[in-house]
Amino acid sequence: METLSPPIITSTLSIPYSNSSVLRRSHGLSSLILRKQRSPAANLSLISSRSSFARASAVEHGKSSASIDLSDPNWKRKYEREFEERFSIPHITDVFPDAEAIRSTFCLKMRSPTEEFVGGYPSDEEWHGYINNNDRVLLKVIRYSSPTSAGAECIDSDCSWVEQWIHRAGPREKIYFRPEQVKAAIITCGGLCPGLNDVIRHIVITLEIYGVKNIVGIPFGYKGFSDKDLTEMPLSRKVVQNIHLSGGSLLGVSRGGPSVSEIVDSMEERGINMLFVLGGNGTHAGANAIHNECRKRKMKVAVVGVPKTIDNDILHMDKTFGFDTAVEEAQRAINSAYIEAHSAYHGIGIVKLMGRNSGFIAMQASLASGQVDICLIPEVPFNIHGPNGVLKHLKYLIETKGSAVICVAEGAGQNLLEKTNAKDASGNTILGDFGVHIQQETKKYFKEVSMPVDVKYIDPTYMIRAVRANASDGILCTVLGQNAVHGAFAGYSGITVGIINTHYAYLPIPEVIAYPKSVDPNSRMWHRCLTSTGQPDFI
Numbered sequence: 101m102e103t104l105s106p107p108i109i110t111s112t113l114s115i116p117y118s119n120s121s122v123l124r125r126s127h128g129l130s131s132l133i134l135r136k137q138r139s140p141a142a143n144l145s146l147i148s149s150r151s152s153f154a155r156a157s158a159v160e161h162g163k164s165s166a167s168i169d170l171s172d173p174n175w176k177r178k179y180e181r182e183f184e185e186r187f188s189i190p191h192i193t194d195v196f197p198d199a200e201a202i203r204s205t206f207c208l209k210m211r212s213p214t215e216e217f218v219g220g221y222p223s224d225e226e227w228h229g230y231i232n233n234n235d236r237v238l239l240k241v242i243r244y245s246s247p248t249s250a251g252a253e254c255i256d257s258d259c260s261w262v263e264q265w266i267h268r269a270g271p272r273e274k275i276y277f278r279p280e281q282v283k284a285a286i287i288t289c290g291g292l293c294p295g296l297n298d299v300i301r302h303i304v305i306t307l308e309i310y311g312v313k314n315i316v317g318i319p320f321g322y323k324g325f326s327d328k329d330l331t332e333m334p335l336s337r338k339v340v341q342n343i344h345l346s347g348g349s350l351l352g353v354s355r356g357g358p359s360v361s362e363i364v365d366s367m368e369e370r371g372i373n374m375l376f377v378l379g380g381n382g383t384h385a386g387a388n389a390i391h392n393e394c395r396k397r398k399m400k401v402a403v404v405g406v407p408k409t410i411d412n413d414i415l416h417m418d419k420t421f422g423f424d425t426a427v428e429e430a431q432r433a434i435n436s437a438y439i440e441a442h443s444a445y446h447g448i449g450i451v452k453l454m455g456r457n458s459g460f461i462a463m464q465a466s467l468a469s470g471q472v473d474i475c476l477i478p479e480v481p482f483n484i485h486g487p488n489g490v491l492k493h494l495k496y497l498i499e500t501k502g503s504a505v506i507c508v509a510e511g512a513g514q515n516l517l518e519k520t521n522a523k524d525a526s527g528n529t530i531l532g533d534f535g536v537h538i539q540q541e542t543k544k545y546f547k548e549v550s551m552p553v554d555v556k557y558i559d560p561t562y563m564i565r566a567v568r569a570n571a572s573d574g575i576l577c578t579v580l581g582q583n584a585v586h587g588a589f590a591g592y593s594g595i596t597v598g599i600i601n602t603h604y605a606y607l608p609i610p611e612v613i614a615y616p617k618s619v620d621p622n623s624r625m626w627h628r629c630l631t632s633t634g635q636p637d638f639i
């Protein structure tokens with residue numbers, strides 16, 4: 101898409117006196133976070149002086165520079181206020197201050213969603229199930245007592261507690277759209293992900309409960325807005341009733357597509373005033389740009405995202421839908437690799453799992469299986485060759501255990517492969533195949549050391565993401581789909597919905613796509629994975 105800056109906005113700055121600490125900044129000074137790095141040097145040289153924090157400064161992405169003045173006795177209050185501002189969610193009244201609000205038509209007593217509203221809207225006067233607009237969810241729930249605590253995210257040397265509140269998701273008592281005036285569209289973009297159909301289904305069902313009758317699916321992602329051969333798909337409870345029983349997307353997916361202004365032109369032509377966008381960081385960058393363009397054109401439109409990615413690389417959320425299913429499905433591949441390796445003389449099983457920038461699936465699948473000896477992810481550097489390399493350890497495993505299983509994330513070890521600079525239609529870098537590479541290097545190495553091995557390579561990537569959602573993802577998709585509709589009716593736009601500390605929240609889109617979430621090599625979870633595999637550092 102044209103005219104858009106890339107969704108990845110990361111800037112990393114060293115803090116004085118601690119060149120091993122990282123100050124990560126996403127949007128404004130309130131996201132200044134000190135993360136402890138895993139290297140021993142980092143542990144030793146973490147900041148101990150308040151003044152070094154006070155001097156910490158960062159350059160706003162392409163704009164001004166800012167710093168937290170920790171000597172200001174009110175810095176915490178200021179930080180919290182700024183955080184609140186940053187995580188405030190755009191509302192239709194920002195552009196249309198006089199927008200009419202009516203009592204919600206979301207009525208759980210309504211028996212027939214197809215009824216006309218001739219006698220007025222159904223109501224549930226006695227119901228106390230609405231969310232107050234001022235309800236909030238706490239984003240961070242651990243109070244670290246020192247920057248040396250595992251995974252600590254601190255602002256000052258005392259790791260002072262700051263409250264970070266975000267908006268609670270759910271149905272509001274007042275809504276900003278009359279159901280009979282709504283034309284809602286659903287779109288699924290990017291790669292497949294288990295649960296897409298479950299989310300589509302619940303968006304449609306919930307829209308109908310509000311009383312919306314004009315619901316359509318845009319086929320094959322953003323492309324469906326511009327390709328004249330692709331027609332809208334009318335959606336209703338009847339159409340979507342059983343779609344969650346299979347994987348994939350009823351609507352189809354694609355990468356690339358038209359410009360934002362073409363999309364918004366098309367929305368205007370079609371009269372779409374609610375758009376539900378299911379996709380990952382790229383899709384959300386698009387959704388946010390569509391939201392901004394609609395505002396620019398003074399269109400009363402709600403654009404709501406539902407984060408979809410098996411990579412789990414969306415910020416702030418406990419997990420994205422489809423991730424659990426992907427981890428579960430990966431167990432089959434790992435188990436097969438284990439059985440093959442275990443049943444062969446000097447067997448080595450290698451499994452490649454998805455994860456372009458983030459190794460969450462590989463890490464969690466390795467942890468869950470308990471059958472993995474070596475887990476390699478993009479976030480943790482390693483050598484294949486040399487005295488500390490993966491192959492040396494593999495030899496040790498064969499000598500001591502007789503077999504071994506390796507699980508690699510697709511984005512791992514890209515520095516060891518030839519760069520191609522090739523991009524897909526969405527502008528994502530096309531990765532080299534590290535799974536194939538390590539398979540070949542393994543065979544070569546064991547030939548060189550004259551040790552017979554039987555290497556079996558399994559790439560289950562597309563099989564994993566094409567399955568239907570498991571029960572846990574099914575529930576997550578249901579809640580996210582319902583909340584997306586509640587958010588739109590409540591008048592919010594440019595938002596996305598996620599599960600945060602087991603609660604459901606609305607977040608402004610730019611905050612969740614500031615950079616891709618990745619495995620923190622200093623997190624307890626990665627350390628648990630290392631404990632489980634027993635692998636050393638490969639550096």
Ligand SMILES: Nc1ncnc2c1ncn2[C@@H]1O[C@H](COP(=O)(O)OP(=O)(O)O)[C@@H](O)[C@H]1O
Binds near residue numbers: 356527
């Ligand atoms: N920065 C961007 N701004 C607007 N649209 C984008 C941006 N990046 C990607 N897109 C569009 O979003 C859709 C999905 O993006 P992609 O990166 O393939 O998948 P995902 O959303 O899963 O990350 C594509 O149609 C692509 O053109």
Ligand SMILES: O=P(O)(O)OC[C@H]1O[C@](O)(COP(=O)(O)O)[C@@H](O)[C@@H]1O
Binds near residue numbers: 292382
């Ligand atoms: O081959 P495709 O369809 O481009 O998909 C591959 C990509 O899909 C993913 O699983 C998810 O990516 P998206 O979230 O961008 O859809 C990546 O890990 C992987 O690189």
Ligand SMILES: [Mg+2]
Binds near residue numbers: 380
């Ligand atoms: Mg993406």
